[in-house]
Amino acid sequence: MSFSTNRQGQITGLIWRETNRPMVRASKANAYPEEEVRFTNGGVSLAGTLMTPKTTGRHPAVVLTHGSGPQLRQRGILEQLFVRSGFAVLTYDKRGMGGSGGSWQNSSFEDLADDAVSGARMLQTRPDVDPRQIGFWGLSQGGWIAPLAAARFGETAFVIAASGGGLSPELQELLDTEDELRGAGFPPAEIADAIAFQKTKNAFMRSGEGWDLYQTMRQRVQNLKWYHYGNTDAWGPATATNPYWANQRRIYFYDPASALEKLACPVLFVFGELGSSPTTVMANVTAVRFLTERAGNQDVTISVIPNAGHNLFLEEKDAAKALTEERLRYAPGYPQEFVKWARNRIDRRHPPETH
Numbered sequence: 001m002s003f004s005t006n007r008q009g010q011i012t013g014l015i016w017r018e019t020n021r022p023m024v025r026a027s028k029a030n031a032y033p034e035e036e037v038r039f040t041n042g043g044v045s046l047a048g049t050l051m052t053p054k055t056t057g058r059h060p061a062v063v064l065t066h067g068s069g070p071q072l073r074q075r076g077i078l079e080q081l082f083v084r085s086g087f088a089v090l091t092y093d094k095r096g097m098g099g100s101g102g103s104w105q106n107s108s109f110e111d112l113a114d115d116a117v118s119g120a121r122m123l124q125t126r127p128d129v130d131p132r133q134i135g136f137w138g139l140s141q142g143g144w145i146a147p148l149a150a151a152r153f154g155e156t157a158f159v160i161a162a163s164g165g166g167l168s169p170e171l172q173e174l175l176d177t178e179d180e181l182r183g184a185g186f187p188p189a190e191i192a193d194a195i196a197f198q199k200t201k202n203a204f205m206r207s208g209e210g211w212d213l214y215q216t217m218r219q220r221v222q223n224l225k226w227y228h229y230g231n232t233d234a235w236g237p238a239t240a241t242n243p244y245w246a247n248q249r250r251i252y253f254y255d256p257a258s259a260l261e262k263l264a265c266p267v268l269f270v271f272g273e274l275g276s277s278p279t280t281v282m283a284n285v286t287a288v289r290f291l292t293e294r295a296g297n298q299d300v301t302i303s304v305i306p307n308a309g310h311n312l313f314l315e316e317k318d319a320a321k322a323l324t325e326e327r328l329r330y331a332p333g334y335p336q337e338f339v340k341w342a343r344n345r346i347d348r349r350h351p352p353e354t355h
Contacts, residue, residue: 032083039122041115047099048092051083060133060346061088063119067140072098081339108250116149133157151259158345162270166287169252177232179277194226194234201236260291266299266345272308305331
């Protein structure tokens with residue numbers, strides 16, 4: 001990789017050379033206006049960045065929600081694609097991260113969705129945002145949070161949910177465990193044993209009852225090969241006081257049905273074919289199709305991207321290895337296609353307001 005410069009020595013672009021691939025040139029983009037913003041949800045103060053197009057008048061807007069774990073505001077290609085397509089983009093630090101207060105570990109999906117709603121409410125007060133044209137985007141856990149925020153906001157122009165959103169986390173993790181172990185060649189009896197343990201663990205997590213049964217099973221299986229294998233939830237803490245139980249309980253049994261049945265706005269669901277597991281992907285597709293049809297929503301798009309993984313990178317079989325050793329490549333058209341989809345839905349509704 002090298003940089004191109006002008007006669008004054010200022011960087012004007014980037015030149016990328018990769019073995020056995022054509023040389024790629026990219027020009028330096030002119031910066032878009034951005035502003036540090038704050039908004040609150042109850043007693044929690046959240047810090048973010050609002051990037052806006054260079055044109056005057058009121059713009060449609062999108063609120064970017066978070067995936068799992070500790071996350072800062074999202075900067076990069078997604079933000080750039082949206083703003084270049086005429087959207088104002090709000091991205092913010094998750095609770096307890098960066099400049100935001102609170103704690104993501106102690107928060108439910110409802111709490112996190114309401115953070116996004118508060119961001120949308122803040123956008124409605126701005127003279128450079130059209131209050132009728134605000135949508136939400138989310139990936140992974142954001143695939144649950146974005147539709148929930150859209151339903152709770154109630155004035156949503158569109159919502160995009162990638163890699164999730166149709167099943168409860170509990171059911172999704174059970175399907176993931178079964179697929180992961182089957183793909184690794186574990187015999188059916190061992191897979192059934194792992195699923196039985198995971199269900200026993202879940203029962204204790206949900207109710208706080210049945211510790212003795214869980215602990216007895218855990219002591220029996222903790223040295224088996226399938227225990228804590230790969231990306232499964234077939235494992236569990238050794239003590240009943242471990243914070244894991246309370247933290248997971250807040251989100252693990254979330255049922256997305258109510259939120260999806262309330263969505264009257266255009267909805268786009270995007271899944272990578274490989275996903276967390278192919279079985280989980282198809283179960284998610286079936287669930288979101290059923291729930292949105294039952295709601296009578298007439299503008300639902302479901303897209304399954306061939307050969308893409310959970311994060312919608314191509315051939316993303318081992319995300320950790322790909323992040324450290326390989327070059328990640330987005331599936332063709334992603335994420336450009338869903339930005340185009342959002343722009344299309346905005347333009348269908350009504351033209352933006354201008355001053």
